[in-house]
Amino acid sequence: MLDRTLIGHRFPPFQVELEKGRLRLFAKAIGETNPIYTDEDAARTAGYRSLPMPPTYPFCLGKDIPDPFDTLHLFGLDFAEILHGEQSFRYRLPACAGDTLYGQKRVSDIYARKNGALEFIVVVTEFKDGEGRVVCEAEQTIVVQRRAGS
Template sequence: MPIDTEAARRLPLDPITVQVERGRLRFFARATGQTDPVYTDLDAAKQAGHPDLPVPPTFFFSLELEAPDPFGYLAALDVDLRRVLHGEQSFTYHRPAHAGDTLTLQPRIVDIYSKKGDALEFLVKQTDITRGGQLVAEAQSVIVVRNLEVSQ
């Protein structure tokens, strides 16, 4: 069943406030193959001019998973999770974030479009990441929904 575009755009998505933990940054940096010691060694980070370990690229995506029900918005739109694929992820960085920062993530659905005669729908969610009211980064994800009942 196609997603109701207007309902999706009006759907309120709760903000998420999280504190960035040094241990999680180290774990994430290692798990994603970061070789620059600035992401895992506090002394190296400080020598590079950072107040603490900086947030590695793409880390913000993992913070969105801190929500009590990170995919609840899909259920609210009657999307069957068995028909969902993670299609795309992108980030725009405005200023660095570091261990110890308290960040607020405010997601919203910004677009829905379809292809193949509505057999595939693409739901675009943007999340603004702020610290003390200042924009730190924007994360955008695209979820692909297969509508099996639509014949191509």
């Protein structure tokens, strides 16, 4: 069983820059054809300061830290034991290439289903801008399926 005392655990705060080249690579990976995600002039014409951060990209920001799998390590889990069950985002302010965001991840909940055969870890990451305003919140639910013998 997962250690319930870790509910409320806060991971080390981190800062991450939204890099133009990385955003272009992300656009290429998801087959994006809208030029605002790759061409700064198109982005500015559409009212953005630079290339906008795409809707699911905050999840990637949480991977740009020294230990991107810190949640697994905190709970002593292996990749093969987990599934990404749910993900949600709440957007407050637009973020664009060149911005630096300040992230803070925390374990917001742990719960079980099916008599403990499945356990769930909810991790919330809040991103703020340099002035402390919330830009967006990302909430990930990780499903833990213990393998036989573990």
